[in-house]
Amino acid sequence: MNPLIRTILQRLGFGLITLFVVSVVLSLLVGVLPGDFATRTLGQAATPDTVAAFRREIGLDRPPVERYLHWLGDMVRGDFGSSYSGAGSLSGNRRAVADLIAPRLVNTLFLAGLAALIAVPLALTLGLLAALYRNGVYDRLVNLVTLTSISAPEFFVGYVLALFLANDVYFQIFPAISTVEPGASIFDRAYACALPALTLVLVIVAHMMRMTRASVINLLASPYIEMARLKGSEPRRVIVHHALPNAWAPISNVIALNLAYLIVGVVVVEKVFAYPGIGQLMVDAVRNQDVPVIQGCAMIFAGVYVLLNLSADIIAIATNPRLLHPR
Amino acid sequence: MTELEYWTQQIKKGRINRREFLGRAAALGVTTALATTMLADAGVAATPKKGGSAKFGLAHGATTDTLDPASYPDTATQVPFWGGMSNSLTEVDADGNITPDVVESMEPTDDAKSWIFKIRKGVTFHNGKDLTADDVIASYRHHMGADSKSAAKSLLAAVSDIKADGKGTVVFSLSGANADFPYICSDYHIPIMPAKPDGTADWQSGVRTGPFVFGAWEPGVRASLKRNPNYHKEGKPYFDEVEFLSIADVAARTNALNAGEVDWIGRADLKTLNLLKKNPKVEITEVTGYGHYVFPMQVTIAPFDNVDVRTALKWAINREDIAKKVFLGHATPGNDNPIAPTVKFATNPEPVYKYDPEKAKFHLKKAGMSNLKVDLSVADAAFTGAVDAATLYKEHAKAAGIDLNIVREPDDGYWDNVWLKKAWCGGYWSGRPTCDWMLTTVYAKGAAWNETQWANPRFNDLLVTARGETDDKKRKGMYAEMQQLIHDDGGVIVLVFNNYVEAASKKLAHNKIAPNWECDGLKIAERWWFA
Numbered sequence: 001m002n003p004l005i006r007t008i009l010q011r012l013g014f015g016l017i018t019l020f021v022v023s024v025v026l027s028l029l030v031g032v033l034p035g036d037f038a039t040r041t042l043g044q045a046a047t048p049d050t051v052a053a054f055r056r057e058i059g060l061d062r063p064p065v066e067r068y069l070h071w072l073g074d075m076v077r078g079d080f081g082s083s084y085s086g087a088g089s090l091s092g093n094r095r096a097v098a099d100l101i102a103p104r105l106v107n108t109l110f111l112a113g114l115a116a117l118i119a120v121p122l123a124l125t126l127g128l129l130a131a132l133y134r135n136g137v138y139d140r141l142v143n144l145v146t147l148t149s150i151s152a153p154e155f156f157v158g159y160v161l162a163l164f165l166a167n168d169v170y171f172q173i174f175p176a177i178s179t180v181e182p183g184a185s186i187f188d189r190a191y192a193c194a195l196p197a198l199t200l201v202l203v204i205v206a207h208m209m210r211m212t213r214a215s216v217i218n219l220l221a222s223p224y225i226e227m228a229r230l231k232g233s234e235p236r237r238v239i240v241h242h243a244l245p246n247a248w249a250p251i252s253n254v255i256a257l258n259l260a261y262l263i264v265g266v267v268v269v270e271k272v273f274a275y276p277g278i279g280q281l282m283v284d285a286v287r288n289q290d291v292p293v294i295q296g297c298a299m300i301f302a303g304v305y306v307l308l309n310l311s312a313d314i315i316a317i318a319t320n321p322r323l324l325h326p327r
Numbered sequence: 328m329t330e331l332e333y334w335t336q337q338i339k340k341g342r343i344n345r346r347e348f349l350g351r352a353a354a355l356g357v358t359t360a361l362a363t364t365m366l367a368d369a370g371v372a373a374t375p376k377k378g379g380s381a382k383f384g385l386a387h388g389a390t391t392d393t394l395d396p397a398s399y400p401d402t403a404t405q406v407p408f409w410g411g412m413s414n415s416l417t418e419v420d421a422d423g424n425i426t427p428d429v430v431e432s433m434e435p436t437d438d439a440k441s442w443i444f445k446i447r448k449g450v451t452f453h454n455g456k457d458l459t460a461d462d463v464i465a466s467y468r469h470h471m472g473a474d475s476k477s478a479a480k481s482l483l484a485a486v487s488d489i490k491a492d493g494k495g496t497v498v499f500s501l502s503g504a505n506a507d508f509p510y511i512c513s514d515y516h517i518p519i520m521p522a523k524p525d526g527t528a529d530w531q532s533g534v535r536t537g538p539f540v541f542g543a544w545e546p547g548v549r550a551s552l553k554r555n556p557n558y559h560k561e562g563k564p565y566f567d568e569v570e571f572l573s574i575a576d577v578a579a580r581t582n583a584l585n586a587g588e589v590d591w592i593g594r595a596d597l598k599t600l601n602l603l604k605k606n607p608k609v610e611i612t613e614v615t616g617y618g619h620y621v622f623p624m625q626v627t628i629a630p631f632d633n634v635d636v637r638t639a640l641k642w643a644i645n646r647e648d649i650a651k652k653v654f655l656g657h658a659t660p661g662n663d664n665p666i667a668p669t670v671k672f673a674t675n676p677e678p679v680y681k682y683d684p685e686k687a688k689f690h691l692k693k694a695g696m697s698n699l700k701v702d703l704s705v706a707d708a709a710f711t712g713a714v715d716a717a718t719l720y721k722e723h724a725k726a727a728g729i730d731l732n733i734v735r736e737p738d739d740g741y742w743d744n745v746w747l748k749k750a751w752c753g754g755y756w757s758g759r760p761t762c763d764w765m766l767t768t769v770y771a772k773g774a775a776w777n778e779t780q781w782a783n784p785r786f787n788d789l790l791v792t793a794r795g796e797t798d799d800k801k802r803k804g805m806y807a808e809m810q811q812l813i814h815d816d817g818g819v820i821v822l823v824f825n826n827y828v829e830a831a832s833k834k835l836a837h838n839k840i841a842p843n844w845e846c847d848g849l850k851i852a853e854r855w856w857f858a
Contacts (some may be wrong), residue, residue, distance in 0.1 A: 034743060042476070049473070050481075083390075085392070
């Protein structure tokens, strides 16, 4: 069988196991947390009989194993279940987890996409140029700037951007909070997301840029590059045509990691710009112990990691003839 | 500063209303015409103007929020869905008085053991349906009964029966006399909702009677409402549209106000308030609310069973210091009386507890001790700043020979595992608009939330008598005695009453701000307008 297809199938299989393990671990962890959705929601108003009525209504009175198996059964059929919230004492109509997650996931993917669209080409270009002019003034400067931006906490970067770019004292170019109207056009959305996207770009560019630079420089020491140089190729051509194809594997790995971060790890940036992404949804769910939503978000996060790592591996194999055509 | 300037400042800050200002100005010999001009200069519009679309930045909001008033956990639901969309039977005005809202009158009978509410004529729901007694009954039943998970369940526990008397009259029967029952009816958990054919309340549709009609809502993100053209209050509301954005991060909230993306923000950042004040387009409003932070001691557990130990601990804390350092001056020091100064019948019992290590030592000695070592359990889940306040208290108490051991509890599950369980801990009360409500909820013998386990026979006798007493003069005396008893004998240390500090664009105008809840009594959408 083609090694590419074999790897994909194998990884997807492992991915499913990963998801299963994640869901089990998560159920156990949530079980350890003090309190539950009923006591969280009622807070100080939690008298014992009110809590008991609430638990009965959302099914928290059943044993945890039974609840988990029920959830797993639904999940296998592609049903994310219902959130505990919005459970009315009269109608009992609860919000479907899928309905809660879908719009948030779209927002998050949009923001991540926008940030990646800027960050990935930028990082690759900066990294290649840094490898080309390594140890020069340009190299030092790019390193200094990107390392500074990655070293500052992301909320700080966000506040600084908001201060200078969304304040009539300096420049009021972008909105200070990213409110996305339902049904807004793609350009309105991009404008609303400008500051969080810029923040994320500043946070992830350094990692990818330095990995590009390091792996290209590493290859530049190999004999075949020396050969290329000896036959008289230009330095630019040596790097783009000879070094880069062999550097794709490590670079795509780092890009995959950063893209995964853009989707699962940007809750702080979402908070700073009041952007309704999936990270805030998960934090809300954890705070209120809305277990079906926690599980739903976790499944998506784990799925994102599995798929992105898989794509990185596919790129690594596809760009390496030795892996693609093994003897 | 002349006296006139002083009153101009006061009205700017929202501490007095327009009519009071005109009265003061007249007393100082200023003509009404001139005073009105001054008001306009001070940014107080003569008559509220209609129109405009206002955006409010709220400090709360979660995806778990629901339209169901059985759980309106914070301002993200209370301000749009109660204050914006709904009415209760009654409302508390800016001076703390109870006034009818969707009712015309409320009369006690049978020595306040039963209350008759006559529904205001012409009140309609947003779908055009007339408000009738059945709707009121369904809305109340929504919170009552064994299966209720409503936060208002215990509030309505004393209601034994509700009956309709024709379409326009509702009769509440109570299990005991309660002269303050109309206040309970003003609670934000009990908006009036239309009844469904099966007699249950329809909370799902968002159809209510209030100043604004439900528009769009994304839980934890935004809610937008449109003006109700058929609102029963003449001329109100003033805005055409209101939008509420959840901006949980305080710096983001401040940015949004400074950038003009919202017109108002709740819970302004106290640490950077002085910087925000420098913005000439922003007005800071501050009112002392009913909410207060407490350290309740369980008086059934040693050493707190000794009144002298309790008194020693009351003298050993420097409340001014805590108000200044932990709450940055935006709080009013307490005097171990849980009734806020703005509540009717509130007193300030003597002697006022001030930091006095000598008096603390004296009482400790009287209790037969030369030093004392006690645990105080706190977490910031009790109230923001609880750990800092306890740490300062530890330093204050040292001088009196009292060694406080501060036990840091986890935030998670604090209200389940620490509050009401540990002998001494931190706690918070959002306060209640009447003496009876507050005292019955927390200080009555056997109350579910009696966090001090205090059971003073004289206090409990007075509480029942005062509740059924309709003569204000007699009630005043009784409530004064009860507050004195809590102050002298009770197990609660009231640190401070918190101030509601909010910030608004000067494009907005308002009258005196209500102290009963934040966001102008949660009714900012109805009460404010564009200047």
